Amino acid sequence: MTKVNNDCKVSIIVPTYNEKETIISFLEKVTHQISKNNFDAEIIVVDDGSPDGTAELINNFSKTHTNITLLNRREKMGLASACIYGFSNTNSPILGVMDADLSHAPDALPYLLNPLLYNMCDITVGSRYIPGGRVFNWPIRRYIISRTACFLGSLLTTVKDVTSGFFFLKREVINNVPLDPIGFKICLEILVKGNYQTIMEVPFTFCDRISGKSKMGTKETLLYLKHLHKLYKHKRTTKKKNMQIA
Numbered sequence: 001m002t003k004v005n006n007d008c009k010v011s012i013i014v015p016t017y018n019e020k021e022t023i024i025s026f027l028e029k030v031t032h033q034i035s036k037n038n039f040d041a042e043i044i045v046v047d048d049g050s051p052d053g054t055a056e057l058i059n060n061f062s063k064t065h066t067n068i069t070l071l072n073r074r075e076k077m078g079l080a081s082a083c084i085y086g087f088s089n090t091n092s093p094i095l096g097v098m099d100a101d102l103s104h105a106p107d108a109l110p111y112l113l114n115p116l117l118y119n120m121c122d123i124t125v126g127s128r129y130i131p132g133g134r135v136f137n138w139p140i141r142r143y144i145i146s147r148t149a150c151f152l153g154s155l156l157t158t159v160k161d162v163t164s165g166f167f168f169l170k171r172e173v174i175n176n177v178p179l180d181p182i183g184f185k186i187c188l189e190i191l192v193k194g195n196y197q198t199i200m201e202v203p204f205t206f207c208d209r210i211s212g213k214s215k216m217g218t219k220e221t222l223l224y225l226k227h228l229h230k231l232y233k234h235k236r237t238t239k240k241k242n243m244q245i246a
């Protein structure tokens with residue numbers, strides 16, 4: 001296993017499972033944003049033994065890009081657990097998550113990172129469902145499922161896009177917080193259980209993947225419902241006030 005660079009200020013965790021079509025383009029675009037904006041940042045890809053050769057492509061790419069680390073897990077263990085694995089393999093004070101299929105626009109990175117780097121808030125969430133945000137090219141079925149999922153989670157947080165997977169946070173938000181998500185929604189888990197005062201929701205355009213296959217299916221939808229149940233139970237037994245500033 002390659003050693004993670006523990007001196008970076010920002011770690012971008014990228015969970016992958018069978019993303020050979022987009023991973024290199026994604027890494028090129030994100031590394032471009034990192035150098036263009038002079039971010040002290042690394043990319044940690046957590047691959048769950050993708051049978052399509054995603055890991056080999058990342059390995060080759062990382063030979064010429066020192067700020068990319070690949071963490072290999074043996075089998076598919078879920079998006080949220082891959083993110084937690086990534087968080088636990090770095091000491092960076094700022095952490096974040098992006099999908100590898102280019103749905104999370106790399107050029108939105110400065111808008112999510114700068115508020116944290118300038119200490120304006122504790123968490124930034126890329127949002128499709130506030131003014132300025134939108135969804136591009138998604139089948140209507142996916143859009144309806146997503147809006148319903150947001151509605152179902154709406155009592156858990158003030159964030160409008162509760163199912164967003166594009167977010168950054170200060171590490172202290174999750175220090176000593178026992179994260180135990182089921183399935184996909186690591187951001188929601190953190191919004192409910194994390195220690196923070198201020199969240200900034202940042203509008204961005206979510207583009208549906210143009211290649212590869214989504215791993216969000218019936219199984220993940222059912223896991224989301226189970227996860228919601230756990231989070232509502234958690235919320236009932238703990239009292240916490242969080243503040244939203246944008």
Ligand SMILES: Nc1nc2c(ncn2[C@@H]2O[C@H](COP(=O)(O)OP(=O)(O)O)[C@@H](O)[C@H]2O)c(=O)[nH]1
Pocket residue numbers: 014015016017018019046047048076077078079082098099100101103209213214215216
């Ligand atoms: N490591 C890992 N990554 C996953 C897993 N499931 C999904 N991903 C990755 O998580 C990101 C989001 O998944 P995606 O299929 O695009 O979900 P969708 O955007 O909701 O359709 C992508 O980068 C996937 O490759 C998993 O079990 N393990």
Ligand SMILES: [Mg+2]
Pocket residue numbers: 099101103209214
């Ligand atoms: Mg996707």
